Amino acid sequence: MPSFLSSKFAALEAYVPGEQPRDKAYIKLNTNESPYPPAPGVLDVISREAVSDLRLYSDPTCLATRRAIAKRYGVGVENVLVSNGSDESLNFLFMGFTEPGAVFADITYGFYKVFGDLYGIPYTVIPLNDDFTIPVEKFCEAKGTMFIANPNAPTGIALTTAQIEMLLQSDPNRLVVVDEAYVDFGGETVVPLIEKYDNLAVVQTFSKSRSLAGARLGFTIAPAPIIAAMETLRYSTNPYNVNRLTLLAGTAAMEDESYFQKNRQAIIDARAWTKAQLEARSFTVTDSMTNFLFAATDRLDGGELYAALKDKGVLVRHFTSARICQYNRITVGTMAEMETLVEKIDEIFAEKGV
Numbered sequence: 001m002p003s004f005l006s007s008k009f010a011a012l013e014a015y016v017p018g019e020q021p022r023d024k025a026y027i028k029l030n031t032n033e034s035p036y037p038p039a040p041g042v043l044d045v046i047s048r049e050a051v052s053d054l055r056l057y058s059d060p061t062c063l064a065t066r067r068a069i070a071k072r073y074g075v076g077v078e079n080v081l082v083s084n085g086s087d088e089s090l091n092f093l094f095m096g097f098t099e100p101g102a103v104f105a106d107i108t109y110g111f112y113k114v115f116g117d118l119y120g121i122p123y124t125v126i127p128l129n130d131d132f133t134i135p136v137e138k139f140c141e142a143k144g145t146m147f148i149a150n151p152n153a154p155t156g157i158a159l160t161t162a163q164i165e166m167l168l169q170s171d172p173n174r175l176v177v178v179d180e181a182y183v184d185f186g187g188e189t190v191v192p193l194i195e196k197y198d199n200l201a202v203v204q205t206f207s208k209s210r211s212l213a214g215a216r217l218g219f220t221i222a223p224a225p226i227i228a229a230m231e232t233l234r235y236s237t238n239p240y241n242v243n244r245l246t247l248l249a250g251t252a253a254m255e256d257e258s259y260f261q262k263n264r265q266a267i268i269d270a271r272a273w274t275k276a277q278l279e280a281r282s283f284t285v286t287d288s289m290t291n292f293l294f295a296a297t298d299r300l301d302g303g304e305l306y307a308a309l310k311d312k313g314v315l316v317r318h319f320t321s322a323r324i325c326q327y328n329r330i331t332v333g334t335m336a337e338m339e340t341l342v343e344k345i346d347e348i349f350a351e352k353g354v
């Protein structure tokens, strides 16, 4: 049977999300979700009345949520676009802002390549340095709209604001997209730089530090002309891209600063503890500024460790590409989850006699 799919998509390799197995209960450390529930205010706004209002379309201007984000980051409402997860912000940026091509790292968020292929964009892939840091000079020299995850994923390593400024200054006529999905766990946000640079778009998400991965809410903060252009794409694809309950949840989550601060600090503390434990067991662990650790050991093959942990009910993310196949990416969960992870690693090493 023919699929009728346009031939230009025939060879498209879709993004592969982290596995969500249902066969048993796992300690889920594979997709960088928060181990903590959304802010208490979120539970309050998802009322029977709010659910009953689902018969109505959502506010296409997403105004209340944009106001809450604008207030939190000290920018104007005209500087904020909200999207169905930050993936949708990235989608708009690849769809409409890549006429000069795109530039991204070889080891970074896998969706950049998928979007590049989806839209047939010529892209340049720049290898990370041997220590997995970003070669800033090479990025400065490359042509095309730049997509930088900062901190990077899956390495967890962050660039400084001064380094991002070098990228912005390398060509004022080139757009630099800084994907700050993980910035709340120790990186420096460059949102304040939108005042100074016309060529900056910052993408963030509610999925990680605000515990709303399942609600699908992300946003872009950028100079007003960039946001207005993104809005044209949004209204040309789906003006009701964010549903009513998610808008309510997002506004409530953004307004609860103390809950946000408490949870991000708990993750940072659990990360430090886990990193030290892994290093004490001879793991090499990158200097992560995110809610995950990127770790490898000579004692056991990365894929084998992943499989043995899965057998013992702990799910981590293993990548098969050559440069990083010895590594696993481990989401930072609660302290209790991290203690179990370390226990299971000890059991695995003992069982394998390594």
Ligand SMILES: Cc1ncc(COP(=O)(O)O)c(C=O)c1O
Pocket: 031, 032, 084, 085, 086, 087, 088, 109, 149, 153, 179, 181, 204, 205, 206, 207, 213, 216, 217, 218
């Ligand atoms: C670097 C990076 N950017 C963006 C996203 C997309 O997140 P979401 O669409 O849930 O906001 C992810 C998800 O894991 C990510 O790792």
